[in-house]
Amino acid sequence: MQIKNALISVYDKTKVTDFARDLVRLDVNIISTGGTSKALSQENIPHRQAEEITNFPEILDGRVKTLHPHIHAGILFRRNLEDDKKCLTDLGIDSIDLIAVNLYPFARTAADPNASHEDVLEMIDIGGPSMLRAAAKNYPFVLPICIPSRYADVIKAIEENALDEDFRRQFAAEAFHHTTEYDRAVAAYLTGGDSQGFPEDLIMHFHQQQSLRYGENPHQKAAFYLPTRKSAPYQQLWGKELSFNNLLDLEAAAGMAADFDNPCVILVKHTVPCGAAVHSDPVQAYKNAFATDTSSPFGGIVGLNHPLSRELAQELSGVFYEVVVAPAFDEDALEILRKKKNLRLIKLTELPSGSEDIRSAMGGLLVQEKDGVTPRNESWTVATKRQPTEREWAGLEFAWKVCRWAKSNSVVFASADCTLGIGLGQTSRVDSVELAVARAKKYGPHLKGSVLASDAFFPFPDGAEAAVKAGATAIIQPGGSMRDKDVIEACDKLNVAMVFTGERHFRH
Numbered sequence: 001m002q003i004k005n006a007l008i009s010v011y012d013k014t015k016v017t018d019f020a021r022d023l024v025r026l027d028v029n030i031i032s033t034g035g036t037s038k039a040l041s042q043e044n045i046p047h048r049q050a051e052e053i054t055n056f057p058e059i060l061d062g063r064v065k066t067l068h069p070h071i072h073a074g075i076l077f078r079r080n081l082e083d084d085k086k087c088l089t090d091l092g093i094d095s096i097d098l099i100a101v102n103l104y105p106f107a108r109t110a111a112d113p114n115a116s117h118e119d120v121l122e123m124i125d126i127g128g129p130s131m132l133r134a135a136a137k138n139y140p141f142v143l144p145i146c147i148p149s150r151y152a153d154v155i156k157a158i159e160e161n162a163l164d165e166d167f168r169r170q171f172a173a174e175a176f177h178h179t180t181e182y183d184r185a186v187a188a189y190l191t192g193g194d195s196q197g198f199p200e201d202l203i204m205h206f207h208q209q210q211s212l213r214y215g216e217n218p219h220q221k222a223a224f225y226l227p228t229r230k231s232a233p234y235q236q237l238w239g240k241e242l243s244f245n246n247l248l249d250l251e252a253a254a255g256m257a258a259d260f261d262n263p264c265v266i267l268v269k270h271t272v273p274c275g276a277a278v279h280s281d282p283v284q285a286y287k288n289a290f291a292t293d294t295s296s297p298f299g300g301i302v303g304l305n306h307p308l309s310r311e312l313a314q315e316l317s318g319v320f321y322e323v324v325v326a327p328a329f330d331e332d333a334l335e336i337l338r339k340k341k342n343l344r345l346i347k348l349t350e351l352p353s354g355s356e357d358i359r360s361a362m363g364g365l366l367v368q369e370k371d372g373v374t375p376r377n378e379s380w381t382v383a384t385k386r387q388p389t390e391r392e393w394a395g396l397e398f399a400w401k402v403c404r405w406a407k408s409n410s411v412v413f414a415s416a417d418c419t420l421g422i423g424l425g426q427t428s429r430v431d432s433v434e435l436a437v438a439r440a441k442k443y444g445p446h447l448k449g450s451v452l453a454s455d456a457f458f459p460f461p462d463g464a465e466a467a468v469k470a471g472a473t474a475i476i477q478p479g480g481s482m483r484d485k486d487v488i489e490a491c492d493k494l495n496v497a498m499v500f501t502g503e504r505h506f507r508h
Contacts, residue, residue, distance in 0.1 A: 001097070001141070001143075001163040001164075001168070002097070003023075003026070003028050003097045003098050003143070003158060003163070004028065004029065004094075004095060004097055005028070005029045005030075005031060005074070005094060005095055005096050005097055005098075006023055006028050006029070006030050006031070006096070006097065006098035006099070006100065007030075007031040007032070007050070007066075007071070007075075007096050007098070007099050007100070007101075007131070008020060008030060008031070008032050008036055008040075008047075008100040008101075009032060009033040009034070009036050009050070009066060009100075009101050009127070009128065009131070010036050010100060010101060010102045010148075011035075011102055011103060011104050011105065011125075011128075012102045012105075012148060013035070013036065013039050014148040015148050015151055016036065016039065016040075016100070016148070016151075017039060017040060017043045017045060018151070019100065019148075019151040019154075019155070020032075020040055020043075020045045020047070021043070021045055022151075022155045023098075023155075024045060024046060026155070026158055026159070028098070028158075029047075029048070030045070030046070030047035030048070031047065031048050031049070031050055031052075031053055031096070032047045032048075032049060032050065033049065033050045033058070033065050033066060034058065034065065037049050050065055050066055050068075050071065051065070053068075053070050053071065053074075053094075054066075054068040054070045054071060055070075056068060063126070064127075065127060066127040066130070066131055067126070067127055067130065069091075069093070070093050071096065071131070072130070072131070072134055073087075073088060073091070073093050074088070074093055074094055074095050074096035075096045075099065075131065075134045075135050075138060075142055076134050076137070076138050077093075077095065077138075077141075078138070078141065079095070079141045080141075096142070097141070097142055097143065098135075098142065098143045098144075098145070098154075099131050099132060099134075099135040099142065099143070099144045099145065100145045100146075100151075101128045101131050101132050101144070101145070101146060102128070102146050102147070102148065102178075103125040103128045103129065103146075103178070103179075103182055104122075104123040104124070104125040104128070105123060106120070106123040106124060106125070106182060106185055106186060106189075107182075107185040109123040110123070110185065110189045120189065124186055125182070129179045129182060129183075131144075132144050132146055132175045132178065132179055133175070133176070133179055135172075135175065136171075136172035136173075136175040136176050137172075139165075139168045139169055139171070139172035140165060140168070142168075143163060143167075143168050143171055144171055144172055144174075144175040145171060145175075146174060146175050146178040147174060147178070150171070150174075177205075177207070180205055181205040184203045184204070184205045187201070187203050188203055191203075198367060202365065202367065204227075204358075205227065206225035206226060206227055207225060207226060207227075208223050208224070208225050209223075209224045209225060209226045209232055210223065210224050210241065211223050212224055212241070212242075212243055212244050212247075213241065213243055214243070214244065215244045216244055216245060220244075222244045224242075224244075224247060233348065233349055233350040233351065233352050234250070234254075234325070234346050234347060234348050234349055235346070235347045235349055236344065236345070236346055236347075237329060237334065237345040237346070237347055238334070238337065238338050238343065238344065238345040239323075239341075239342070239343055239344030239345060240342070240344060242323070242344060242346075245270075246301070246322060246323055246344065248271050249268050249269070249270070249271055249300070249301040249322070249323065250301060250323060250325055250346060251271075251352055252268050252271040252272070252273075252301075252303075252405060253266050253268040253301045253302070253303025253323075253325050254303055254325055254348050254351065254352065255351070255352070255405070256268070256273060256276065256303055256401075256402070256405050257303040257304055257305040257325075258305060258351050259373050259401045260278055260305055260401065262278040262279070262280070263278060263279065263280065263281075263282045263285055263304075263305065263306045264276065264277065264278040264279075264285060264304070264305050264306075265277055265282065265285040265286040265288075265289045265302065265303070265304060266289065266302070266303035266304075267289050267290065267292075267293075267296075267297040267300055267301075267302060267303075268300055268301045268302075268303060269296050269297060269299070269300035269301070270300075271407075272405065272406050272407050272422075272424055272425075273402055273405050273406055273419065273422060274292065274293045274296035274297055274300065274422065275288075275289035275290055275291070275292035275293055275296075275297060275418075275419055275422075276289050276292070276402045276418065276419045277289040277292075277417055277418035277419065278398065278417045278418070279417060279418075282304070282306060282308075282309060282311075282312050283309075283311050283312050283315055285417075285418075286302075286312060286315055286316070287315070288417070288418035289418060289419065290319075291418075291443065292418065292419045292420060292421070292422065292440075292443065293422070293439060293443050294443050295443070297319060297321070298319065298320055299320060299321070299322055300321060300322065301321065301322060301323040301324070301325065302316060302321050302323070302324045302325070303325050303326075304324075304325070304326040304327070305326075305327065306326070306327065307326060307327060307328035307329065307330060308324065308326040308328070308329045308330060308333045309330050309332075309333055310330055310332035310333050310336065312333065313330075313332070313333035313334075313336040313337050314336060316337065317336055317337060317339070317340060320342070321343060322342075322343070322344060323343070323344045323345075323346055324337065324343065324344070324345055324346065325346040325347075325348055326346075326347065326348065327347070327348050328347065329345060329347060355369060355370055356368070356369065356370065357369070357370045357371070371404060371505060371507070373400065373401050373404055373505075374501070374503055375397070376393070376397055379501070379502050379503075380499055380500070380501050380502075381479075381499065381500050381502075382497065382498070382499055382500075383479065383484070383488050383491075383498050383499065383500045384488055384491045384492050384496065384497050384498045385492050386492075386495055386496065386497045387497060388451075388474045388497040388499065389474075389497075391416055392451055392473060392474035392497060394416035394417070395414050395415055395416045395450070395451035395474065396451050396453065396474055396475075396476040396499055398414050398415075398416060398417060398418075399412045399413070399414035399419070399451055399452065399453035399476065400453045400476050400501065402414065402419055402422075402453070403453040403454065403455050403505060404455060404505035404507065405507065406422055406424040406425075406455065406507065407424045407425040407507055407508070408424070408425075408455055408456065408506045408507055408508060409424070409425075409426050409427070409428065409429045409431075409432045409454075409455065409456065410422070410423065410424040410425075410432060410454070410455045410507070411423045411424075411429070411432045411433050411436050411452055411453065411454045411455075411463075411467070412436070412452070412453045413436055413437075413440060413447050413450045413451070413452055413467070413470070413472065414450060414451055414452075414453070415449075415450060415451075420440050420446075420447055420450050421436035421437060421439050421440030421447060421450075422436055422439065423435035423436030423437075423439070429454065429456070429458060429459065429463040430460070430462045430463040430466055432463075433452075433463050433466040433467050433470070434466060437466070437467075437470040440470075446471065447470045447471035447472065448471035449471060449473055450470075450471055450472050450473070451472060451473065451474040451475065451476070452464075452467040452472040452474070452475045452476070453475075453476045453477070454475070454476070454477040454478075455478075455504065455505040455506060455507070456477070456478055456504045456505070456506060457477055457478050457479055457480045457481040457484070457487075457504075458477060458481060458483075458487050459481050459482075459483060460483060460486070460487070461483070461486050461487045461489075461490035464487050464490055464491055464496070464498070465490055465494070468491070468494045468496050472496070473496060473497070474496060474497040474498070474499070475491065475496060475497070475498045475499070476498070476499045476501060477498070477499075477500065477501070478500065478501050478502060478503055478504040478505075479500030479501070479502060480500075480502070480504075484500075
């Protein structure tokens, strides 16, 4: 493929003059428009303006400048068809063999709270996507470029005579992905939501971040996707590539740790907590979290909301973990943990963003707002005669944060700063209480004087009674059962404080 004529019209002018200068060096004629033409002129790069090709001036403040047969026919004509060649010769139209175009920053403008509706509409690019789509459609003969970082690849391919069809096809795919994401952003902006704030048509565009070794099980293929143009909110510092299950656990560990202000350690297995603690000394926080269940953390994930120190690294090195995630790692800590070849070390650069929780179901998608923990507020009411003590209040708030991350039906026994027993995934709430009690007894922490959090209401008094029997002196739950009165009376009879939050935290 020979590049004779190239049209360059870009909003993002990163490296565009260097690219144009290289094209001129390779005997490529350049056509340009508007601001791009000015940038090339300032660098004394020879080129023709588009209106010299179209014999028609830019009009409507630049809204119309490349929407012309002399442009689009030059892009779209099929070089292998004699009729197409004759048509262009008769009309005096020359070929355009390369298109370098990127689009107006619509998404950035739409996200600007100071931008007016008219400002946003002006950022809907018409000519750019049209040229990119035309070039991508005709990729057997034309090369479309929409990403500035690809300029160097193109120059190298021209120099090495390596503009083969596979190369051009890859660039064509990039162009259609680019225009698809652009159209998605425009459609999302113009689409009105329903009364719940969800659009009638859900438009998403994701790019593959990495291919995974396998899915939940070795026989399942899997990949990790992120919204286009978005980077992963983490940096891997050590270890093998993250797996499908690692990524699910990583989100849970990072999310749980972010719920706490004080230094905390979260131990996660299969996306659920098996131990959690806060303490001014991170090493002690880890020991307290691990004491909840000294068996389940094996092969799990450690989540921190504070930099990982050398002292804590020494403690962690005594147990097999798959992943450790933290906002930062001391150099001494990295040196210690890098000795474990099967351990992955993840620096969390930002919390996973997005306000929506999206899952597949029944061949479609379920979309909901992400659940978030609500701190103690005026909607929390004490339903019993006895008020919680300050120590109990601290424990209730701590347990309530942990409870929402456990699979329903979930209950969490806790002290003011660490978990003591966790029961989850049971079909009966009383079974969850009994499971938490059994596990607490197995691993050592006693439950006398503990508090209990439940992710949903107690349908009968038996769950609360079982918790009190095990040693709980205060309970926090959403309330809302038809038998709330019976549960309250049972707690009053046992002299136990109970708080209603009015908010359920099921996690399926």
